[in-house]
Amino acid sequence: SQKIEQNSEALNIQEGKTATLTCNYTNYSPAYLQWYRQDPGRGPVFLLLIRENEKEKRKERLKVTFDTTLKQSLFHITASQPADSATYLCALVLGFTYGNNRLAFGKGNQVVVIP
């Protein structure tokens, strides 16, 4: 069966350290992989997108890697701050063409940055 797995346990991390989240998937062949941030009572906010043929993408303090052999993406927040506390969602873009590109989301992984 198709699965997208993110760690169900919250990640508690000290301010200034690097938070690393994992997204594993099975029986999918995504064209792209996206990461979103969701705060309580709010909708998800798009952060980063990485293509199947890209190994790494960076945006400010965020870094995403994508290994299609391992079927895994890692999401890093460097120099973490209390304002980074949120739930982070991994999403797979399941098709290569418009009209056939729905998203499949993982459950999300909560990050708590401790001052």
Added chain:
Amino acid sequence: DAGVTQSPTHLIKTRGQQVTLRCSPKSGHDTVSWYQQALGQGPQFIFQYYEEEERQRGNFPDRFSGHQFPNYSSELNVNALLLGDSALYLCASSLRGQLAKNIQYFGAGTRLSVL
């Protein structure tokens, strides 16, 4: 620049009733997608509309239907409500010109409680 707006923010219904949720996409966006997010879960894709037609559909029964208007706004209708329909319903808009990337801009959602 107005983002995605949804109404109402909260709704309480009883089993068997019908509900209509509304969404206005981000300015300049022409595509609307709807998602259901149960507590502690990631968003689940319901369907996507552009050019006033349903283009993609997730694994949801026919009780879930939608509509897109010429101004790109959209409605989600759910008939014969079940207790299990209680969730946060998220509307997301995107730009068809993004092609396959399908980056979603989400509203804050409508919290539906079915009693």
